[in-house]
Amino acid sequence: MRLSYQYRIKPTTEQKLKLNHIRRLSQYLYNKMLGERLSWWASNRCYVNACPLVDYVDSCPLVDFEPLTLRDNPTYYDQKRLLPLLKQDLILVEWSGELLDLSEPYSQVMQDVVKRVDLAMQRYIKGDKDGKRSGKPRFKSEATYKSFTYTQVLPNWLKGKYINLTKIGNVEIILHRTIPEGFTVKTCIVSKKADGWYITLTLEDKRVPELTPDEIVANWENSTGLDAVLHENTFLATSNGDLITARKAYRTNQAKLQKVSSKKSSKRKGSRSRRKLAKQSARIHQRIARSRKDHHYNTSHTLAKTGKRVFFVEDLALKNLTKRNKPLRDDKGNYLPNGQSSKSGLNKSFQDAGFGQFVDILTHIVAKTGGQVVKVKPNYTSQICCCCDNLVEKELSDRIHRCEKCSVVLDRDINAAINIKRVGLDVFPTIKRRKGKIVVQSCAPNSTLKEILELTRSLHRTD
Numbered sequence: 001m002r003l004s005y006q007y008r009i010k011p012t013t014e015q016k017l018k019l020n021h022i023r024r025l026s027q028y029l030y031n032k033m034l035g036e037r038l039s040w041w042a043s044n045r046c047y048v049n050a051c052p053l054v055d056y057v058d059s060c061p062l063v064d065f066e067p068l069t070l071r072d073n074p075t076y077y078d079q080k081r082l083l084p085l086l087k088q089d090l091i092l093v094e095w096s097g098e099l100l101d102l103s104e105p106y107s108q109v110m111q112d113v114v115k116r117v118d119l120a121m122q123r124y125i126k127g128d129k130d131g132k133r134s135g136k137p138r139f140k141s142e143a144t145y146k147s148f149t150y151t152q153v154l155p156n157w158l159k160g161k162y163i164n165l166t167k168i169g170n171v172e173i174i175l176h177r178t179i180p181e182g183f184t185v186k187t188c189i190v191s192k193k194a195d196g197w198y199i200t201l202t203l204e205d206k207r208v209p210e211l212t213p214d215e216i217v218a219n220w221e222n223s224t225g226l227d228a229v230l231h232e233n234t235f236l237a238t239s240n241g242d243l244i245t246a247r248k249a250y251r252t253n254q255a256k257l258q259k260v261s262s263k264k265s266s267k268r269k270g271s272r273s274r275r276k277l278a279k280q281s282a283r284i285h286q287r288i289a290r291s292r293k294d295h296h297y298n299t300s301h302t303l304a305k306t307g308k309r310v311f312f313v314e315d316l317a318l319k320n321l322t323k324r325n326k327p328l329r330d331d332k333g334n335y336l337p338n339g340q341s342s343k344s345g346l347n348k349s350f351q352d353a354g355f356g357q358f359v360d361i362l363t364h365i366v367a368k369t370g371g372q373v374v375k376v377k378p379n380y381t382s383q384i385c386c387c388c389d390n391l392v393e394k395e396l397s398d399r400i401h402r403c404e405k406c407s408v409v410l411d412r413d414i415n416a417a418i419n420i421k422r423v424g425l426d427v428f429p430t431i432k433r434r435k436g437k438i439v440v441q442s443c444a445p446n447s448t449l450k451e452i453l454e455l456t457r458s459l460h461r462t463d
Contacts, residue, residue, distance in 0.1 A: 001208035003183065006200045009163070009190075010172040018168050019190065019197060022105045026113050027145035028093065029086075029102065033117040034137055036074050041121075044073070076118040083110055105148075106166040112149040147191035153201075158185060163199065165190070171199075179203060194282035213367055216309050218374070218425060223310040224303070225421025227381070229413045230349050231399065236299065237413035239421040240306070241455070247295035249288045250352040257284045296358045300365040311366060312424030315375035318356050322347045374424055380431050381419035382412055384440065389429045391440050418455070 011019060072078070087103040102110065120137040127133035138144075150165065157163055158179075162170040165188075179185070183203040191198050216222070225239035235246035260281045267274035303311065325343055328336040363373040385392050385403040392403055394412060401408070401415040422428040430441040 001205055001210055002186075003180070003203045004200055005177065005179070005203060006198055007176065008174045009197050009199050010174065011168075011197055015168055015171055016197070019192070022109065022148055022168075023145060023192065024142065025100055025102060025105050026109060026148045027140050027142060028091075028100055029110060029113045030117060030145060031139045033074075033079050033114055034120065034139060036079070037117060037121050038137070040073055076114060079114050079117070080111060083107070083114070104167065106150065108151045109148045112151050146193070147189050149187060149189045151187050153185045153188050155184065157188075163188075173199060180205070182207060194279065194286040211367060213370055213372055216370075216372055218310040218312075220421075220425065222308055223312060223421060223424060224306065224308040225312045225417040225419070225424065226303075226314070227378075227413050227417035227420055228314055228316065228353070228355050230346070230353060231413070234413065235295075235353060237411065237417045238303075239414070239417040239455075241410075241414055243411070243413070244299055244302075246353065247291060248352060249291040249295070250348070253284055253288055257281065257288075260284065292352070292354050293357070293361075296354065296361045297365070299358065300362040303362065304365050304369050304371070309366075309369075309371040310424070311362065311371065311373045312376050312420050313359055313362070313373060314378040314420060316355060316378070318350065322350050376420060376423040378416070378420060378423075380438070381423065381428075382416040383438075384419055384429065384431075386415050386418040386422065389440050391438055 083102070087101075090099040090101055092099055117137075123134040124137055125133070157165070158173075159170075161172060161175065163173045164170050179201075180203070183205040185201050186204050187202040189200040191200065227237040229235060229237050229243070229246075233245050233248070234243050236244040238244070260277055264274055264277035264281060267277065324347075325338045325340045328338045330336055359373065359375075366373055383391060383393055385401070385406065385408065387408050388403060388406040390403050390405040392401060394401070399412055401410055401412040403409075419428060432439045432441065
């Protein structure tokens with residue numbers, strides 16, 4: 001079993017200079033190796049249906065003329081073999097005029113940089129398991145290249161409250177939680193954040209098996225439906241009738257962040273005052289991210305302690321929900337209102353809530369208790385009555401679910417959460433469209449509907 005623990009380190013002033021210098025050398029090597037890969041990729045490819053190899057050999061970029069062979073693609077091992085040659089002499093950076101000595105960092109740190117370049121190119125060329133390719137790898141600036149890795153950590157590196165980093169020295173580490181007995185440190189990542197330096201230790205104990213949750217048969221008693229809410233101060237609605245309060249970390253600090261950002265934009269680029277304000281802005285963003293993450297962990301632990309083993313959540317396409325509206329033009333080419341000004345606030349609220357991160361954290365927390373999180377399609381869950389399957393059409397501004405057929409009145413988000421649970425249990429009615437009209441075909445067992453009716457009536461009873 002493998003774990004990752006992150007600790008804060010307190011390097012001295014001299015050690016901070018060394019850490020920043022190693023980070024600068026790693027950044028230069030990353031950009032150099034990535035430039036070689038992208039250069040080959042740009043100059044050694046042409047379209048299959050427009051290759052000039054037959055008629056115009058001289059103009060084909062795929063050919064070296066003596067002899068006619070394809071150029072070699074720089075691979076991970078080819079670039080790794082260049083490292084000893086790059087360490088033999090100083091390297092001149094043309095745009096800055098500085099001389100860099102790549103022999104100063106630890107050899108494994110430089111090898112890991114080459115590995116990062118290879119992984120970035122593989123994601124760009126091959127894509128992930130679903131066939132989705134990431135964007136073109138970008139060159140890293142000093143602000144975006146924030147970490148370097150020691151791929152092999154010896155047992156004697158960690159002694160007491162110090163960790164011995166090769167070519168840096170003994171650095172003080174704050175062990176706010178002890179390393180579990182039997183686990184050994186395999187790798188460590190040194191990273192720089194807005195408030196200082198941190199180190200992430202990868203721990204391993206082969207005697208502890210990996211967590212493999214048991215198969216769970218979901219039923220009405222051991223499951224809960226969760227509906228994402230973006231209304232006022234509500235973050236989440238559960239099928240048990242609970243409304244969980246939102247943290248709204250970004251909205252709370254938005255005025256403070258805007259004040260610092262406006263001051264920073266008025267300062268000259270490269271000036272000391274601008275760098276100082278940039279650090280303040282980074283600290284505010286860090287506090288926002290930490291506050292949001294803390295809220296997600298607290299909410300996940302609260303839900304896990306309810307005793308439920310299966311949690312049904314909405315399968316939201318968050319990337320599509322936060323997209324900008326397409327521009328609209330008239331016949332003369334003039335731009336027309338497309339509703340983006342009102343949607344910008346919704347996009348900001350979605351990103352501030354962080355539902356994607358919450359689902360990942362909830363999955364991790366629930367898995368420790370032997371449970372599981374299941375994503376379901378939320379189609380029509382807010383428009384159907386959870387008691388009688390009656391169609392109750394609502395606008396987004398309608399926050400109360402009122403069913404005239406069964407006289408049930410309750411919060412629309414709780415109604416949606418119950419329906420999400422029904423979708424997960426496969427007792428949600430079948431929805432069909434006929435000539436633009438929605439037709440509901442009930443398929444839920446009577447016993448399940450009775451349980452839903454008793455639950456909703458216990459929450460909100462009409463007079």
